[in-house]
Amino acid sequence: MQQSELDFIQSLRQSSHYIEQHRGKTCVLYLPGELMLENEPLLGLSKDITLLHSLGLKLVLAMGASPQIDQALQAHRLDWQTHRQCRITSIEMLPIFQQAIGEVRSRLEAVFCQSSGQQNKPVSLVSGNWVIAQPKGVIDGVDYQHTGQLRKINHSAIQACLQTEQIVLLTPLAYSLTGEVFNLNTLEQACEIAKLIHADKLMIFQPSALLDGLPPALNQTQLQQFNHEPNPTNPLLERLQSLSHGVKRIHLLDQSNPSSLLLELFTRDGSGTLIFSDRYHLIRQATIEDVGGILELISPLERSGVLVKRSRERLELEIHNFIVIERDQRILGCAALYADYPHAGELACLAVHSDYRGQELGEQLLNEIEQRAHRLQLEKLFLLTTHTHHWFIEHGFVLSNPEQLPPQKQQMYNYQRNSKVLIKPLLRS
Template identity: 65%
Template structure:
């Protein structure tokens, strides 16, 4: 079998758990103006959205149109002003907003009609007056006129459309109960709609600049710290919008708008593509440091005494601490694992343990996957381990029982005959997890 075919099969295997995880979940996706400006990438994105829809995700799209509106206003020789990052929308601008957004909506419907051709039916996309607006008002003496803010969301109607198998599209235009037209900030709208419909995920396509210096993952406390440290007003505005979702949305994903494949990569791979901000996990997986030795010993000593783990002295642990990763929760170490290089192709997983109070929450699996990712990054091809009690757990996670002689001679010579541990080996694939 060709390498490309093998890679494809492995990717399919790895992604299957995410397919199951995401089925039936509601996902609000913020599409900024630039995505609509590049027809070819937008076509690809619409096909990816069609795939997500077929895999059972319920999708709400919130479309930004700043660049297109800037260009239309320039064409009509209308100047505009910003205040606190928001455009002041005058009465004379409204027909131009309506034309521009009407045109974009029509273009989007056309692209979505094409996206689903394999299934001989257009991808159903629907928009409507589900968002009620009110004036943003006069702020610091500046009248925002037709720039509005969200007053109410008919979340039942949105949910009913999603249940009916439709993709919901929201645009910057919304209407007041008095029938006036308002221009809403779409990032703000995406966050508020996600809150109102209690979406499982909010995915925000962001600029490379907005994603600069962002870690791969952070919890809401870390987001708050980043927000407080931010000195760039645009970044502060961006982060503060996202921070408002922290009590309602478990996962916010920030993905690069310049990477057309980012959406699928973020959802179906272990490492994702951009930054994940989570409020449903209060633990942190990270490399261990010397300060963690006490916490690790506290957790593994009872397991060593039961013969489940091989004994390690404090001195040895201190020397080998760089091989360890830990899971920390509220400053306690509740999980650990280590990777030891055996040869340039083989690594050994050792000392995998989860505090009994936290077992059964997939933390063991999370540690195993982190070790596998670390091994793959170190260009190792196989992972081996020795265990006395836990071989079934490892077999369930892709390891195979082997003879001791399958290990390199140097490792065989260190085998503790008294422990009679079972030898397991797993071949690593270059695909990572989410």
């Protein structure tokens, strides 16, 4: 078999797990107007969205149209003002907005016809008057006029469209209960809608310049810390900090990478940055089903002498002492606590898969073991290590000697292996 065939089979096997995982999930996609400027990339994107739809994802598209609106206003020689980075929409601008947004919408509808035209069941893209707006009002003495904000949303109508396998399209235009037309910021709208319909994911396309240097994953606390660093602030992250509460997972994707959407959804590490408020990795008690995954993780470390060899039988017997860190049903790390000694517990077999080191997973496992030790009212943790004593010293352990070990453990100490002994007193709460 050729390498390209092997690669194909390998990636199909890898992605099949994700196909199953995403089926039936609701996903809001924020498509900035820049994505709708050129036909070729737009067609590629619509094919990928059509593929997601055919794999059973329920999709809501929130389309922006800023560059198209800029062009239309310039063509009409109309200047516009902004306040706090938000455009003020005057009454005479409204027909131009409606026309520009209508054109973008029609372009999207056309391209979806093209991308799903070969299928038995072409994709149907629907939009409606589901978003109720209210005026943004007067801020710092500045009247935003027809720039609005989301007031409420008819989510049962949206859910009904999703249930009948239609793709929902939201535009920047929304209507008030008094029948007025408002221009809404679509990024804000996408975040609000993801919250209100309890979407599983919000995918946000952005220019690569705003994504450069971001880590693959951030939780809400890290997002806050990122915004407080002294380096130049990232306006996207600042906005997301206030907008993203209540959205489970936000994926930031590079709008110039034509593969970013599929890579993000169907590969383990994705292509962009994930901001999560649910737990991305799960730390949990290990079960007998995890024995295979743990052995796979620790075998290379046993072979290189970093960890002491454990047989499958021993691991099965001792599995109740283990915790694991899991992502997408794969064991990325493990650790064990042996609380078999008076007032002391042994930390053992702490390991993180080599591809995932340096993301503080080791620290999270250690913290979890310490919490367990606290609950068992242990006074100290000890461990034996041949390679990793510096890491433990940096995490509050003190270099000690075999005589300080509990007597039972001293008897088993292997002087030939000559492991370093480390002890950490546990603070009483």
